[in-house]
Amino acid sequence: MLKKLKIKYFLAIALAAIAALTVMLLGHDWLPAESQNQTQAQNKPTESATTKTVSFQNAGLQLQEVAPGVHALIASTDFPPASPAVAICNGGIVIGSDSVLVIDPFQTSELAELMLSTVKSLTDKPIKYVLNTHYHADHTGGNSVFIKRDIPVIGRGVIREYIQSGKNNTAGITPPNTIINSQTDLWLGDRQVRIERVDGHSAGTDLVAYIPDAKVLFTGDMVFNKRIPYTGDSDIRQWQGSLYRLIATFPEAKIIPGHGDVTDVTGLQAQQAYFSGLERLALEWKGQILTKEQALEKFAKVPDLYKDYKFKGLYSINLESAYEQFTRSAIIPLIP
Numbered sequence: 589m590l591k592k593l594k595i596k597y598f599l600a601i602a603l604a605a606i607a608a609l610t611v612m613l614l615g616h617d618w619l620p621a622e623s624q625n626q627t628q629a630q631n632k633p634t635e636s637a638t639t640k641t642v643s644f645q646n647a648g649l650q651l652q653e654v655a656p657g658v659h660a661l662i663a664s665t666d667f668p669p670a671s672p673a674v675a676i677c678n679g680g681i682v683i684g685s686d687s688v689l690v691i692d693p694f695q696t697s698e699l700a701e702l703m704l705s706t707v708k709s710l711t712d713k714p715i716k717y718v719l720n721t722h723y724h725a726d727h728t729g730g731n732s733v734f735i736k737r738d739i740p741v742i743g744r745g746v747i748r749e750y751i752q753s754g755k756n757n758t759a760g761i762t763p764p765n766t767i768i769n770s771q772t773d774l775w776l777g778d779r780q781v782r783i784e785r786v787d788g789h790s791a792g793t794d795l796v797a798y799i800p801d802a803k804v805l806f807t808g809d810m811v812f813n814k815r816i817p818y819t820g821d822s823d824i825r826q827w828q829g830s831l832y833r834l835i836a837t838f839p840e841a842k843i844i845p846g847h848g849d850v851t852d853v854t855g856l857q858a859q860q861a862y863f864s865g866l867e868r869l870a871l872e873w874k875g876q877i878l879t880k881e882q883a884l885e886k887f888a889k890v891p892d893l894y895k896d897y898k899f900k901g902l903y904s905i906n907l908e909s910a911y912e913q914f915t916r917s918a919i920i921p922l923i924p
């Protein structure tokens with residue numbers, strides 16, 4: 589009996605130790621202390637408690653002045669982020685002679701408030717416009733913070749309809765209230781910002797912003813720098829076409845991608861090369877008459893060429909998009 593109790597006691601201790609170890613490994617202990625605090629703050633019931641606590645460090649953002657009066661907030665997190673408080677995408681702040689443009693106010697009100705306080709720390713000039721480079725939630729979730737302050741939020745095409753229908757997890761997000769459908773110049777006093785349409789990433793809502801006097805191009809998600817791109821909404825050939833045009837039009841621009849570090853024309857070229865590789869792969873599948881399931885299984889491993897890339901979890905979506913868009917065997921049978 590005593591022996592049995594001892595064994596039970598030993599088992600209980602061993603189980604407790606395993607449980608503790610599991611919590612340590614799988615829980616949030618691998619996050620920096622700041623992120624842990626943020627995760628806890630996220631669980632608090634009042635919104636205002638989190639609004640005031642988010643910092644660059646908690647948000648995983650770094651502020652960089654890429655040209656005089658042109659600032660980028662660069663996100664370094666992998667996907668999915670450690671907590672909802674960590675920004676996934678990059679944002680921008682363009683300061684003109686009398687006003688400011690904000691680009692992509694992140695996925696939450698807290699992060700949009702951080703954007704707002706960052707603008708205030710850089711300049712006394714008012715925010716005149718906010719731009720959504722496309723409709724995805726990581727770029728538009730903070731819109732309400734600006735709309736509440738009567739600052740127009742600009743988007744393209746069917747962006748309102750997409751967000752209002754909750755497409756791609758956008759339910760509850762405030763859509764832009766100013767829609768443009770063609771190339772548009774915004775003026776921040778005497779500073780020009782050229783907004784151009786591009787295509788391929790987000791089903792007709794993609795825009796880029798170019799500041800001619802600084803030679804800086806905010807590409808939105810046309811560029812995922814050293815990250816596997818999100819292609820769930822894509823038309824890769826259109827995306828390729830837009831990349832060709834951006835390379836030809838802005839060969840000397842400093843590029844602020846939607847995700848990843850600041851780059852230049854080489855970032856546009858790398859994105860293009862990535863898609864060319866994906867297309868070649870899909871044509872190979874077509875030659876081998878692989879079914880989608882076979883292709884996805886056989887080529888599931890992210891190629892070594894992209895071993896330094898983040899967002900690897902998105903790779904299978906890339907394979908699926910490539911299969912559907914390039915082999916078309918789901919629609920047209922390959923064997924007559």
Ligand SMILES: [Zn+2]
Binds near residue numbers: 677724726809847
């Ligand atoms: Zn994005």
